[in-house]
Structure formats: structure tokens, C-alpha cells
Amino acid sequence: MVHALPLPPSLWAATARPAPETPPLDASRQADVAIVGAGYSGLAAALQLAQAGISVVVLEAGEPGWGASGRNGGQVIPGLKHDPDELVAMFGTEAGEHLVRVAGGAPAVVFDLIARHRIECEARRCGWIQPAFAAADVAATTRRAEQWQRRGAAITVLDRDSVRRLTGSPVYHGGWIDRRAGSVQPLSYARGLARAAQKAGALVCGGSRVTALTRDGARWKLTTGHGATVAAERVLLATNGYTDALWPRLRQTVIAANSFQVATRRLPDKVLRTVLPQGHVASDTRKLLLYYRLHQGRLIMGGRGPFREPAGPRDYRHLETVIGILFPQLKGTRCEFYWSGRVALTRDHVPHMHQPAPGVSAFLGYQGRGVAMATTLGILVAKNLISPADNPLPLPITDIRPIPLHALHRIYATALLQMYRVKDYVRR
Ligand SMILES: Cc1cc2nc3c(=O)[nH]c(=O)nc-3n(C[C@H](O)[C@H](O)[C@H](O)COP(=O)(O)OP(=O)(O)OC[C@H]3O[C@@H](n4cnc5c(N)ncnc54)[C@H](O)[C@@H]3O)c2cc1C
16 A cells, blocks of 8 residues: 655646656666655766666655655755855865855756756746845855955845845845855756656656665565565665664764745735845754745745744744734735755765665765755766766765754754754844
């Protein structure tokens, strides 16, 4: 009996392009590569491999985009959490600059892919603004912008008035704009990737949770919850914030934190002209950052909430309140959509790549910046698998190292959230 996970309600689920047919794995199959997880990581890898004539089966517990890829803010942002110079300090000049180039070029990879495969996902290269929440953050945002400018990126530092004009919010002190960035309808993008992978020859199976991964002679055997199996030479684990116990200790290498979003009712045209009037996407410099954008005349506001799964609209009230603080002209505006999803946070705030056994690779930990980066890593992992010498990976392969006291992460993550809340309050 197959139990596919239903797609949770969200603005994206309500407005996405139709889902491709992805019936559960129906029989035992063989493939060159089996991929667990049909988010951007798994689907981009599947597309790349299938285009190279490699047989691929993607196994997904829900449907393509069921995880973070179908629920995120749809902000296609370059870079990682660390600034370029920090990455160079962490990884050395050559490897660090390589990683900076990959992360900086990640939005271009997404927009090229969308254009090449004619993915209908309302893609716009609109630019991303990072407004400085506290006066003390202006120096950091200016430094960040200058580091990218030195590397030739299309970046502009913004003064207080420009940020006010471009966001429509009076609360910020300055910031910068990155024109490499843009937006997509995230679930439509995931579905379009799945369709492109299918067209290239990949078999994408929804409702197919992999419950066991075992060695079977020279191959790996992936067993699904309903008993059908795939035998494959190579396995890619692309499960990010939804990583379960399939591979020992992998889940304990990340903190899977919930990120929450609300979407207002359609705003009247007069009000709409005063909020992000040029259609930029934005996320600010708070410790507990707020990210926001427009979609079809609604404002979407995202941020952290309680660490546990949300129990109902009450758990989103802080985001409704914040809308009225950032945009006084929207105070009291009703929200009509509430949803959440899991981001994967690593201890060093960079994605991790593992090869825990011959033929098995895992890549995860995008820190809430995976629209561009998960797509890019999926492609690069696939290219590396096809021809390793020509396609070096942008991050080192590391051992699986569980975060200490991971079993207690709910307690310390909740304490950390409180501390960040206080810090943001004080900094303000
Ligand atoms: C609310 C929210 C807002 C965000 N906003 C942004 C943003 O604006 N910009 C940005 O760049 N990033 C954002 N992110 C992060 C971004 O969405 C993720 O980094 C990216 O989608 C990760 O893609 P993925 O394919 O690695 O993982 P996912 O999309 O999470 O996919 C993993 C999949 O693995 C499947 N799976 C897990 N275990 C198994 C198993 N045993 N068998 C079969 N299937 C399995 C799950 O069902 C899931 O579908 C946000 C994330 C969230 C949750």
C-alpha cells in the first residue's frame, strides 16, 4: 500500500503550475544512479545525469517540491551566509575563490536552466535588497557589498533614503542591492525541473519513501516503504532539512529548523505601489532575519517561529505583527495563507558534501539559501560523477560528523532563538 505525503497548503500550492505525473515506483528496477529526494538538489542532479545518457531513478516520499523546494520564499540569491573574504579565509585562496565564484554565479545557473528548459515559474531577475536593520549593520553590509564589487559583481550600496524608496519601509538604516538575484514561484520551478528531468529520460517516482539502503553485491539496493526496489551503482542523498534515519548519523549533521511564511490578501493597487514598488525581493540583517517579496499582488513575509511544528495561525501572529511594523501602511492587513518548511543549518554555516561509502554521496545544509545553491550543487555533483577530473567539487568532501548533543537540539536551538530575539531588540 502506497501512502504519498499530501502537499501541505500554501500560497505556492494554490498558484503553482500543475504537477507532472510522478507515480510511485511500481516494480523493482535497475539504474546507474538512484537519487533520494526530489527537491532542487535531487532534480537538478537527475536532469544533468539524464541529459548525459545516464539512467536515473529519483525516489521521493511526497511529490517533487514537497520539501523546502516547494515552500520557500522563492528568492534566488547569490552567495552563502559567509562573506566572500570569510570563505577565502576558511578554505584558502584557490578553493575559497572557487567557492565564491560558484556561489556568486548560482542565480545565473538557475535562470539559464529555466530559460533553456522553458520552465514556467514566473522567473524574474529583479534583484535582491539586503536592508540594514540596525545602524551598526550598515558597516557590515557596505563591507559585504565592497567584497562582491571587487570581484566584479553587479552590486550597489544603498543609503537610507534609497532603501526606504525601494522597499517602501521606513525602518532601515541603509543596505545594498545585488542585481544578480531574482525570484521564482518555487513550487512551479521544482515541478518544471521534474518535468525537464523526465523529458531527458529520468524516472521520477513520488510516494516512494526509501526505508532501507543496503549493499547488494556491486550495487546499492534502495527499498521503498511499499516494497519496490531500485538497484543502482551510485546513490545521491539529496534530502536536506528532511533527512531521516536512512543513512546513519546524517540527520544529526544538521539542525532542521522551521521557517515560517504568511501571505496577505491581495493588496489594493494604491497600497501595492508603496511596497517594494520595483518588485525587488528582500531579506534583512536581523539575527532572526525577515524575508519578504510580492507575489500576484500579495505581500509574503517570512521568518523564524517556534522551533516545533506550527500548530495553527497563532504561531504565525508575530509575522502578521511585523508586517505592520515594517510597512505601517499595511497595519491590520489580513493574511490568507500560512505555511512553513524546514531549512538545514550546519555548524559552520556552509553546505556539506559527504561520500560515506563507495558509490554514496550526500550534499546538504544550505542555511535557507538553497534555491540557487541546491540547484547548482545538484548540477555540480552530477557533473563530477560523470567526469570527476574536469569537474572539481566546490566544497571539500568531509566525514559525517554529528553536531554534539544533537538529541538536545530543540532545547538549545530554542534558547538560541530567544537570545537572538533579545539581541535584535537591543540592537534596534
Ligand atoms: C520556509 C522556507 C523559506 C526559504 N526561503 C528561501 C529563499 O527565499 N531563498 C533561498 O535561496 N532558499 C530558501 N529556503 C531554502 C531552500 O528552500 C532549500 O535550501 C532548498 O529547497 C533545498 O533543496 P533540497 O532539494 O536540498 O531539499 P528539499 O527541497 O527539502 O527536498 C528534500 C526532499 O527529500 C525527501 N526525502 C527525505 N527523506 C526521504 C526518503 N527517505 N525517501 C524519499 N524521499 C525523502 C523529502 O520528502 C523532500 O521532498 C527556504 C526554505 C524554507 C523551508
